[in-house]
Amino acid sequence: MKIKVMSVFGTRPEAIKMCPLVKELERHEEIESVVCLTGQHREMLQQVIDIFGTKVKYNLDVMQPKQTLVTITTSVLKKLESVLVTEKPDIVLVHGDTSTSFVAALAAFYQQIPVGHVEAGLRTYDKYSPFPEEMNRCLTGRIAELHFSPTESNKRNLEKENIKNHIYVTGNTVIDAFKTTVKENYQYKDNDVRHINFIGKRCVLVTAHRRENLGQPLENICRAIKRIAEEFLDIEVVYPVHMNPVVKRTAETVLGEIERVHLVKPLDVEDMHNLMARSHMVMTDSGGLQEEAPACGVPVLVLRTETERPEAVEAGTVKVVGTNENDIYESAKILLTEKDTYDQMAHAVNPYGDGHACERIARIILDWKR
Ligand code: UD1
Ligand code: UDP
Numbered sequence: 001m002k003i004k005v006m007s008v009f010g011t012r013p014e015a016i017k018m019c020p021l022v023k024e025l026e027r028h029e030e031i032e033s034v035v036c037l038t039g040q041h042r043e044m045l046q047q048v049i050d051i052f053g054t055k056v057k058y059n060l061d062v063m064q065p066k067q068t069l070v071t072i073t074t075s076v077l078k079k080l081e082s083v084l085v086t087e088k089p090d091i092v093l094v095h096g097d098t099s100t101s102f103v104a105a106l107a108a109f110y111q112q113i114p115v116g117h118v119e120a121g122l123r124t125y126d127k128y129s130p131f132p133e134e135m136n137r138c139l140t141g142r143i144a145e146l147h148f149s150p151t152e153s154n155k156r157n158l159e160k161e162n163i164k165n166h167i168y169v170t171g172n173t174v175i176d177a178f179k180t181t182v183k184e185n186y187q188y189k190d191n192d193v194r195h196i197n198f199i200g201k202r203c204v205l206v207t208a209h210r211r212e213n214l215g216q217p218l219e220n221i222c223r224a225i226k227r228i229a230e231e232f233l234d235i236e237v238v239y240p241v242h243m244n245p246v247v248k249r250t251a252e253t254v255l256g257e258i259e260r261v262h263l264v265k266p267l268d269v270e271d272m273h274n275l276m277a278r279s280h281m282v283m284t285d286s287g288g289l290q291e292e293a294p295a296c297g298v299p300v301l302v303l304r305t306e307t308e309r310p311e312a313v314e315a316g317t318v319k320v321v322g323t324n325e326n327d328i329y330e331s332a333k334i335l336l337t338e339k340d341t342y343d344q345m346a347h348a349v350n351p352y353g354d355g356h357a358c359e360r361i362a363r364i365i366l367d368w369k370r
Pocket of ligand 2: 268
């Protein structure tokens with residue numbers, strides 16, 4: 001009898017980290033792999049599915065413009081019920097800390113189907129930051145049967161919460177993804193990026209989208225970037241803007257007309273990873289970029305007040321700078337002017353794995369079921 005493994009995901013970062021795992025599950029004859037997308041994201045999710053060529057059996061297609069946490073939660077919970085009843089998987093895999101992750105875990109729990117949590121054990125210990133992700137991952141951890149932690153410190157976090165069994169340190173599947181996307185002599189597919197003249201210039205890559213940064217913090221971030229772009233004539237700032245209309249509005253209002261700032265559409269993951277690998281530095285509030293940029297030796301300024309990913313901070317390639325305009329400006333300025341400080345941060349570290357996380361996870365699922 002095959003083990004039926006249903007992977008449920010719905011946003012861009014989950015897809016980037018789950019598609020390589022789905023590919024690995026499909027390689028095993030003893031596994032029947034089924035993919036169910038919640039469609040919490042639409043275009044940004046499809047970009048990833050297309051790149052990885054992932055076979056999708058269900059798409060719950062829940063995304064609505066200006067969706068709220070409640071609309072995502074209720075739609076996913078309701079629509080997933082019939083899929084789970086029909087498919088009766090042996091295990092449901094969810095990833096990380098989005099509303100999709102938590103609600104899919106809850107829906108599986110209601111059907112008494114075991115849950116495997118990929119990227120388990122990340123914590124800030126601040127219930128409201130990141131919001132709602134910190135609580136999503138805590139609750140998913142309570143429900144899950146198997147916990148796939150990227151690092152030892154993630155495992156210790158779970159142990160502190162009295163979760164004792166079935167915690168496996170596997171590395172992060174994002175490193176598996178990264179190995180397949182970054183290439184030499186890469187040609188960007190995105191027209192806007194392809195036409196930026198980077199010769200003799202330093203690329204500063206920016207992303208920002210977190211719910212707790214919407215409003216004043218995001219405005220501060222954009223103002224700091226404006227000051228940097230106006231002051232440093234040898235940089236090109238590339239900011240692929242998240243499709244959330246609130247994010248777009250702020251980015252376009254503050255940065256729309258600024259020289260050396262390129263507001264571009266969300267990049268597909270190959271363009272994004274290759275641009276990142278060639279950047280001078282990254283400024284971001286994203287979780288995934290804090291894992292990817294250190295792997296290619298690119299310093300990261302984290303535009304948040306905390307991080308659940310302390311490993312690269314400890315290794316010295318990531319610095320948490322907060323969301324105050326002047327603090328962001330000063331930290332960026334230091335990285336653009338002080339060579340010694342820059343060189344200290346710009347070394348490749350890889351606390352998030354060796355690119356074989358997916359193999360480990362598949363093997364653990366097979367052994368667990370035996
Ligand atoms: C979600 C996750 C967050 C994750 C982020 C990754 C939750 C609560 N939040 O936040 O943890 O870091 O994804 O990007 O799970 N939109 C589109 N097309 C898309 C995607 C989004 O138009 O392909 C727009 C829609 O108007 C949507 C809005 O963006 O309503 C917000 O999307 P949502 O998933 O609610 O929040 P994110 O900020 O993307
Ligand atoms: N990413 C991408 N295109 C973009 C911006 C980000 O492919 O235009 C990738 C990025 O490399 C990382 C992931 O999306 O792998 C991060 O997703 P996001 O910032 O949406 O979410 P978070 O990591 O904060 O949850």
